Amino acid sequence: MSANSKANARAQKAAEMRAAQARRENRRRILTIAAVLAVMVTIVGGAIAISVLNKDEVKAVAAGSSDYGVSIGDKDAPHTVIIYEDFLCPFCGELEAATRDDLAKLAADGKVFVEYRPFDLLSRLGDYPIRATSAFALVLEKSGPEVAKKFHDLLYENQPSEQDPDAATNDDLVDLAVEAGATESDVRDGIENVSHKSWVTRATKEAIGSGVSGTPTVIVDGKAFDEGTTVDDRARRLIAAVD
Amino acid sequence: MNRTLAWVGLLARLVTGGVWIVAGGLKVTEPDASIAAVRAYQLLPSSVAEAVGIALPAVELVIGLALVIGVFTRGAAVLSALLFVAFIVGIASVWARGIEIDCGCFGGGGSKAGATSDYPWEIARDAALLVASLFVAWLGHTRLALDSVLFKRRSAPLAEIPEGAEN
CATH class of the missing domain: 1.20.5 (Single alpha-helices involved in coiled-coils or other helix-helix interfaces)
Incomplete structure (x- = not known):
């Protein structure tokens, strides 16, 4: 080679x-x-x-069977809506404003049974959620559900900001309760002493125990209702779902 | 110069990766808060927001780990940059729409009064981390990266062929 x-x-x-x-x-x-x-x-x-x-899966107590809420409409209506809310939560206020009239109308027409369940989610920002929810419970006890619902609506219409929740004083709460139809002598002492604090604690326990971890948590016909991007969109879809 | 850049690259990797690990780690165990934080931007349809709320912390965690360890450095840095762009767009969008929310960057989220004053600083922070990510992506090779062990080009040690071996 x-x-x-x-x-x-x-x-x-x-x-x-x-x-x-x-x-x-x-x-x-x-x-x-x-x-x-x-x-x-x-x-x-x-x-x-x-x-x-x-x-957490939200497993709420069936509409109408909670001790911690106020309801409108006929319990046997074809649809049920449960709204867990905090009186301080701004989204709750926006959703309220966007849905209240329609839900009230649908409830009156017998199409939906709505239960509002206020509880305390945001008291880390100030004690307003506890004061307001306690006042709500007091009004519910003393003046009945209709006045309590009106009081609930007024609380949202006069919602303080999250930045300064205690700008809404106990006197303000008394004024709103009276405006809603409560008798001042029935509610003044209770509002000033936060008489229904333990009611708030129990309501909060029930909400958290049901898996509610934010507000507003909306439950339609027993299922968590999360549809929608914006608050308005959410409101529209909620109304459409129960109409 | 290149040596210095490689060390700066390491620093950028550690800072950005560390931020991702913290951000992802805090949210992984709080899926409901994470989903709520995504929803609060009011950008995505509900079901998509839920998927994003659950997947995002996991992705953040892995990108962070990859950057800190230095594995698939370039790819991780590119993804990191893309996520920061998405976050900047998200925050700018809520700012522009006048929605006041906690960015939910490190857990939490949801509406927050007075958040508007936080937006510029949040955007600045994300922009700085975006720049760091782009720098790592551009550099590719940084100090103390597992990549350099895993993908070392072994200079083929050709066996010496003895003279006349064929005989």
Whole structure:
């Protein structure tokens, strides 16, 4: 064999080895990528699983059977709506404003039974949610559901801001209760002493125990109702769902 | 110069990745708050908001881990940058629509009075992290990245072919 062809053979062999090396490199690379991706997918999957396991399902007491709310309409209406709300929560106020008249009309027409269940979600911002909810419970006890519903509406119409919740004083609450139709002598002392604080605690316990973790939580025919992007959109869909 | 940049790249990776890990970690165990935070932006339909609220913390966590460890650095940095763009758009959008919410960046979320005054600073923070992410993506190779171990180009150590081996 000539020196020349020996050199060629050597070069060819070297090229083959290089190619094999490159193939091995490539395979290793693909396996590494696959392994890292598998780890990432596992972490994402695990994190999502943790989230899903931590997610609360809202299982509210059936409409009309809670001790902590005020209802409008006929209990046997074809649709039921339960609204868990905090008197301080601005979205609750907006949803109230956007749905109140329609819900009241549909309730009067016998199409829907609506129960409002106020509780204390936001008292970390000030004691207004407790004072207002206690006043609501007091008015409900002393003056009945119709006055309590009117008081509830007035509380939302005169909602203080989350920044300064205690701008709404006990005197303001008394004035609103009287405007709603309560007798001042019935409610003044109770409002000033926050007489129904334990009612608020129990209502809050029932709401949290039902899996309610935010406000407003709306339940239509027993199921959490989350549709809609904006408050107005949500209100429109809610009305459409029960009309 | 390149050496310095590679160290700066490491710093950018650690800061951005650390922020993601904290942001994702805080939200993973609080899915309801996370979903509510996404809803509060009033941008996505409800069912999509729910999916995003659950998936986003998980994705944030993984991007953070990838950046800190330095695995798939470039891809993680690009995703990180895209997410920051999305967040900036989201915050700018609520700002423009006059909706006052907690950005829900690190858990929490929902409406918050006076939030408007926080928006500029939140956008600035996200913009800074966006720049850091883009820098890492542009750089590609940074110090102390697992990538450089996993994907080291082994300079093919060709076996010496002994002279006359064919004989």
